[in-house]
Amino acid sequence: MKEFNTLYLIVDENIAVITINRPKYLNALNSEVLIELSEAVDLIDKDPTIRAVILTGAGEKAFVAGADISEMKSKDVLEAREFSSLGNKIFSKLEKLRMPVIAAVNGFALGGGCELAMACDLRIAGNKAKFGQPEVGLGIMPGFGGSQRLARLVGNGIAKEILYTGAMIGAERAYEIGLVNRVVDSTVVLEEAKKMAQAIAAKSPIGISFSKKAVNEGTNMDLEHGLSLEVELFGSLFYTKDQKEGMSAFLEKRPATFQGK
Numbered sequence: 291m292k293e294f295n296t297l298y299l300i301v302d303e304n305i306a307v308i309t310i311n312r313p314k315y316l317n318a319l320n321s322e323v324l325i326e327l328s329e330a331v332d333l334i335d336k337d338p339t340i341r342a343v344i345l346t347g348a349g350e351k352a353f354v355a356g357a358d359i360s361e362m363k364s365k366d367v368l369e370a371r372e373f374s375s376l377g378n379k380i381f382s383k384l385e386k387l388r389m390p391v392i393a394a395v396n397g398f399a400l401g402g403g404c405e406l407a408m409a410c411d412l413r414i415a416g417n418k419a420k421f422g423q424p425e426v427g428l429g430i431m432p433g434f435g436g437s438q439r440l441a442r443l444v445g446n447g448i449a450k451e452i453l454y455t456g457a458m459i460g461a462e463r464a465y466e467i468g469l470v471n472r473v474v475d476s477t478v479v480l481e482e483a484k485k486m487a488q489a490i491a492a493k494s495p496i497g498i499s500f501s502k503k504a505v506n507e508g509t510n511m512d513l514e515h516g517l518s519l520e521v522e523l524f525g526s527l528f529y530t531k532d533q534k535e536g537m538s539a540f541l542e543k544r545p546a547t548f549q550g551k
């Protein structure tokens with residue numbers, strides 16, 4: 291796999307792990323990280339063996355403490371818009387990967403870091419993790435999708451409280467409001483994310499990818515269109531070997547081996 295300056299990409303047994311690696315700056319997202327993240331997502335997309343992705347941050351202190359404030363400070367209006375647009379495009383590409391992406395949140399997930407975690411399918415947080423959208427304290431607002439994904443995940447009321455106060459919330463509160471799927475001891479976040487990724491990797495990649503598409507695309511439709519999308523996706527799974535294998539294995543009382551075909 292390609293070497294990067296600001297992140298690691300390791301693929302092992304159908305699971306890719308991306309580790310954002312600027313621990314001295316709490317893994318803050320500068321343009322270089324964004325571009326390398328985009329390249330890593332492209333590599334993952336092209337690798338048919340990968341069935342789940344884990345995204346995490348290097349060091350014990352942070353997942354990602356936001357976009358890089360020292361880089362953003364001197365941007366003019368056009369540059370700020372470009373930066374926001376670049377981040378949004380990359381996060382959307384990550385969100386649309388055919389396989390699930392799990393954020394293993396090992397510390398601060400603030401601003402762009404919280405936004406990055408929200409662009410993932412699932413979030414596992416360490417008990418010391420802290421989430422928040424502190425942008426209003428910097429005279430700005432979220433620009434990598436936070437105003438949209440946070441409201442969709444936790445509802446407008448709670449999202450507005452988080453956006454307007456800029457206050458951090460702990461992992462337990464994040465769990466209560468549905469911002470994270472699970473809270474685990476901070477020493478085992480990556481291990482738990484790997485267990486979840488392995489459970490996902492053992493199931494039908496096509497069944498999972500279509501489930502993902504149905505949820506992601508259906509969320510932006512009315513119920514009637516969402517249900518029609520489900521019917522279409524469900525039906526087309528009957529073209530696949532995974533459907534034949536899954537049902538045969540059940541009836542033959544043996545474990546299924548899915549090829550994602």
Ligand code: HXC
Pocket residue numbers: 314315316318319355356357358359360373374377398400401402403424425428431432433434
């Ligand atoms: C640049 C950052 C950074 C960031 C931390 N650092 N966060 N650098 N951008 N977002 C740097 C610090 O400047 C410091 O560098 C080093 O990382 C360690 O951080 P400290 O502040 O010394 O650590 P600590 O006192 O433990 O405080 C941790 C913290 C704090 C609470 C997470 O660092 C913090 O508030 N960071 C900023 C969080 C934030 O506002 N994020 C939102 C950014 S805006 P030095 O060189 O001093 O050692 C955003 C917008 C996204 O994300 C959309 C854009 C379009």
